[in-house]
Amino acid sequence: MLTGVATRYDLLCEACADLDAPELLDACAGCFDRAEADADLGWRGTPGILRHDRDLGGAWxxxxxxxxxxxxHCLAPLPDGWLALTAEGLVEIGGEPRPIGPVDVPPEPPGEWAGHVRGPALYTSGDGRFAAVVTDYGxxxxxxxxASGAVTLALDRQDYHADTTRFPVAFLxxxxxxLVVAATGWNRLDVFDAATGRLLTDRVTSHEENPEHYFDYFFGALRPSPSGRVLLVDGWAWHPVGxxxxxxxxxxxxxxxxxxxxxxxxxxxxxxxxxPMAWIDENTVALQGIGExxxxxxxxELRDAGADRRIGMFAGPAGQMWGHRGLLYVTAEAGFEVWDPAAGARIGFAAxxxxxxxRDGTFAELGNDRLRIWSSAR
Known part of the structure; x- marks a missing residue:
């Protein structure tokens, strides 16, 4: 039962939650944690959203x-500009736009799963040499x-429940x-040399031949940590559960x-x-959506990537998001938001x-024949 003060809450059984003024008891942290862990929890009430907006600063x-x-999902960063996937193909945007050309990806029929529409997505390597064009939910x-427009590696994750997740791909x-990490099956990731397409992670993962290392898991979106040492994965397993x-x-x-x-x-x-999910720093990830x-x-929800525990949460953010130098940046329906995870508060907004x-504290919006950019001072 949310109290209306940030995300503070009381833990109530359903019968007490239906009362106008339930009697609350104090409990030690251990008892509270055990009761919470054993419960099938849902939310009631309304959280408090903290907004301490100040001038964004930076440069427009x-x-x-x-x-x-x-x-x-078809605009991606380059070291000195941006790359767009358009109806005509890839276009590099620095000074004058430079067409690179179409990309040969097999067409797939239109599809939609749980409100998620099948469509293209674009990723780029940190040095700007390579791009990955994939079909999300495909x-x-x-x-x-x-440099040449040539395809160095064709990707195929097969079609078993592919419509349930974004295409798993990331550059390291x-x-x-x-290097490029990509799904080669519903439950398998591999690493390839981006320049040659050479497979670097040959191994056996089938249940019949290697049951010890069989993984009953559907891979989804991939997000490398700031150093690239850890990969954050969004996926699901039966029954289904994220x-x-x-x-x-x-x-x-x-x-x-x-x-x-x-x-x-x-x-x-x-x-x-x-x-949406993002890295706040090398040890902390932000997962959008609060609850079980x-x-x-x-x-x-803020999670410790090394210890499997929630270390914080705050209400408000909803939309595509990125982490940069300890802050969280969110493209919300009304505009651009900057959040301070340590305070659990929004500290900036651009309607x-x-x-x-x-790219490294610089954010780009491309549409209506204009490129609009904001660069953080951090």
């Missing part, structure tokens, strides 16, 4: 740019060399050049072949996945600005 620029991304994708920076994971990429690339099959579970969220089951509260891409 707006330039003419007659380039139209296919959707809100099967196929491709890695492209942006390595000393010898960028299960965000932390995968040790450093150990995987160092030779621990089955690291992806033994990720650390960060939460158990009934029927809840395909929600649908319907969830609009807001963020009408709805960026869809981020």
């Amino acid at each position: 620029t707006t330039t003419a740019c007659p380039v139209t991304p296919l959707n809100d 099967r196929y994708g491709a890695v492209v060399d942006l 920076d390595a000393g010898a050049g960028p 299960v965000p994971l932390a995968l040790d990429c450093e150990a995987w690339l160092a030779g621990e072949r089955h690291a992806p099959e033994h990720g650390r579970m960060l939460a158990d969220r009934g029927y809840c996945w395909n929600r 089951d649908e319907p969830m509260l609009d807001g963020v 009408g600005f709805r960026p869809t891409a981020h």
